[in-house]
Amino acid sequence: MNAHSTKDTATKDTATKTVTLLDGGMVKGQRILSLWFPYLAAERIWRQRLGRAWRSRPPVSRPPLVLSHRQQNAQRIAALDKQAEALGLKRGMGLADARAMHPAIDAVETDPQADHSLLEGLADWCDRYTPLVSLDGEDGLFLDITGCAHLFGGERAMLDDMSVRFFQQGFDVRIGIASTTGTAWAAARFASGRIVSASDEAALLAPLPLSALRIEPAIRTSLESVGLWTVGAVMGLQRAPLMRRFGSKLLLHLDRALGRLEEPVSPRMPVPALSAERHLAEPIMLAEDIELLVKALAATLQADLERRGEGVRELELLLFRVDGAVTRLRVRTSQPVREPQLVHKLFHERLIAVGDGFDAGYGFDLVRLCVLTSAAYETSQIDLAGEMPDEAASIALFTDRINARLGQGTILQAANVASHSPERAVAMVPFEASGKSAAGSRSDATPPIPSLQRPIRLFRSPEPIDVPVTEMPEGPPRQFRWRRALHKVVRAEGPERIASEWWLKEAPTRDYFRIEDVDGRRYWLYRQGLYDGMEPAPRWFMHGIFA
Numbered sequence: 001m002n003a004h005s006t007k008d009t010a011t012k013d014t015a016t017k018t019v020t021l022l023d024g025g026m027v028k029g030q031r032i033l034s035l036w037f038p039y040l041a042a043e044r045i046w047r048q049r050l051g052r053a054w055r056s057r058p059p060v061s062r063p064p065l066v067l068s069h070r071q072q073n074a075q076r077i078a079a080l081d082k083q084a085e086a087l088g089l090k091r092g093m094g095l096a097d098a099r100a101m102h103p104a105i106d107a108v109e110t111d112p113q114a115d116h117s118l119l120e121g122l123a124d125w126c127d128r129y130t131p132l133v134s135l136d137g138e139d140g141l142f143l144d145i146t147g148c149a150h151l152f153g154g155e156r157a158m159l160d161d162m163s164v165r166f167f168q169q170g171f172d173v174r175i176g177i178a179s180t181t182g183t184a185w186a187a188a189r190f191a192s193g194r195i196v197s198a199s200d201e202a203a204l205l206a207p208l209p210l211s212a213l214r215i216e217p218a219i220r221t222s223l224e225s226v227g228l229w230t231v232g233a234v235m236g237l238q239r240a241p242l243m244r245r246f247g248s249k250l251l252l253h254l255d256r257a258l259g260r261l262e263e264p265v266s267p268r269m270p271v272p273a274l275s276a277e278r279h280l281a282e283p284i285m286l287a288e289d290i291e292l293l294v295k296a297l298a299a300t301l302q303a304d305l306e307r308r309g310e311g312v313r314e315l316e317l318l319l320f321r322v323d324g325a326v327t328r329l330r331v332r333t334s335q336p337v338r339e340p341q342l343v344h345k346l347f348h349e350r351l352i353a354v355g356d357g358f359d360a361g362y363g364f365d366l367v368r369l370c371v372l373t374s375a376a377y378e379t380s381q382i383d384l385a386g387e388m389p390d391e392a393a394s395i396a397l398f399t400d401r402i403n404a405r406l407g408q409g410t411i412l413q414a415a416n417v418a419s420h421s422p423e424r425a426v427a428m429v430p431f432e433a434s435g436k437s438a439a440g441s442r443s444d445a446t447p448p449i450p451s452l453q454r455p456i457r458l459f460r461s462p463e464p465i466d467v468p469v470t471e472m473p474e475g476p477p478r479q480f481r482w483r484r485a486l487h488k489v490v491r492a493e494g495p496e497r498i499a500s501e502w503w504l505k506e507a508p509t510r511d512y513f514r515i516e517d518v519d520g521r522r523y524w525l526y527r528q529g530l531y532d533g534m535e536p537a538p539r540w541f542m543h544g545i546f547a
């Protein structure tokens with residue numbers, strides 16, 4: 001096990017974006033790595049049939065594999081493996097024609113959703129190199145490796161490490177590294193394994209075909225029709241005639257490939273503000289070992305959090321398996337925390353909650369702890385005995401552990417809502433959302449009014465009651481029947497008229513009364529409607545009981 005490393009990804013992200021234009025508009029500083037999986041769909045099938053390491057095993061006799069889909073009332077080849085491509089089969093060819101040429105081929109229906117899920121999994125795995133990973137179509141990825149390559153021994157060492165790991169997982173990958181996204185894309189597809197320096201973009205692109213610019217097929221066909229077959233031929237022409245004849249998209253792709261215009265990588269997931277990770281020489285499989293690493297990584301993050309004066313509100317633990325799978329575990333806290341022992345307790349509960357769903361496979365060789373959300377950390381003053389009693393912190397830790405074990409939102413707390421209607425005046429919200437940082441705008445917006453008397457028990461839904469006689473048309477009832485029992489009224493206060501918000505049309509005005517019967521029991525009931533001789537007649541409801 002080697003020493004752990006801490007990454008302030010917020011600083012890295014800033015450095016990536018603060019590129020400058022120098023010497024003719026060239027973008028300096030960033031480095032982009034492009035990955036291309038030319039046989040991704042077919043390799044998904046072979047991995048299902050023969051296992052993840054099927055490429056590492058001795059070659060066996062197997063038929064060429066093609067994946068087909070229905071297009072224009074005909075089955076056409078959508079993807080194929082390397083063996084089928086060597087036979088001359090191409091994407092878009094009719095499946096019937098392919099079977100006529102090679103009857104021994106194995107045809108399978110394509111599954112775009114499964115292919116996309118596999119590409120998403122590969123993007124997750126690439127997070128071990130950089131958090132700035134984005135999808136490139138249906139069979140590629142972009143990685144912004146600016147400032148990351150030295151952690152793996154340089155760009156060549158990173159490229160070789162990726163190639164070996166992907167081969168062991170059963171993928172044929174093509175890799176290119178350059179200072180621009182367009183050049184890296186072209187290097188991966190036309191010069192795999194090439195590392196292009198910041199000043200060699202034009203030299204790499206010049207002899208390549210026009211498809212290396214990622215232009216639309218219609219534009220490429222128009223260029224070829226006038227004898228322009230390579231990128232170098234286009235670069236040698238004046239820009240104004242190219243703009244008039246072929247449009248601005250051609251020059252846009254050319255400028256991006258040459259670095260004259262910036263084309264940043266948009267990460268598929270938010271970049272964490274802080275992260276700490278540890279590479280392991282020997283993979284680990286036990287939950288106890290993972291918890292010890294979590295505690296050590298939390299101690300590493302504590303120093304950075306103290307420097308910032310912050311505590312964590314949401315943490316994510318990433319476990320990278322040696323076979324390429326990635327496990328993500330998240331926990332949230334009610335209050336900002338940064339003590340390693342508290343973080344350890346939360347992930348202990350989270351790992352217990354996962355239970356049988358936790359699959360370590362052949363073990364994890366990389367563990368990373370990320371701070372997704374943080375907030376200002378308020379320190380507490382100790383008393384004369386050197387102790388720091390904090391009942392609120394104990395309750396927060398208890399609820400956090402329960403939520404980590406049973407899921408977020410398990411423990412609820414009442415919070416005031418800005419509404420006059422009794423049913424909507426209070427809402428049950430997750431405990432973590434009712435803390436000082438999250439609920440101040442909600443619970444403090446409508447503080448309770450002491451002058452209004454409300455029952456200690458409010459029914460979830462008002463219950464209808466029968467009121468045969470009232471003192472006057474607008475007065476309280478003399479007696480009422482509720483739950484088959486007749487109650488005679490001896491005292492009454494009211495009415496208190498409560499109307500719902502003006503934008504809620506379905507709730508009519510109510511007149512509430514506080515009622516006491518002959519036995520001393522006190523009730524809160526209301527009349528809905530008025531005795532004005534109009535239909536329908538007013539209705540009475542029981543809404544709560546006083547102490």
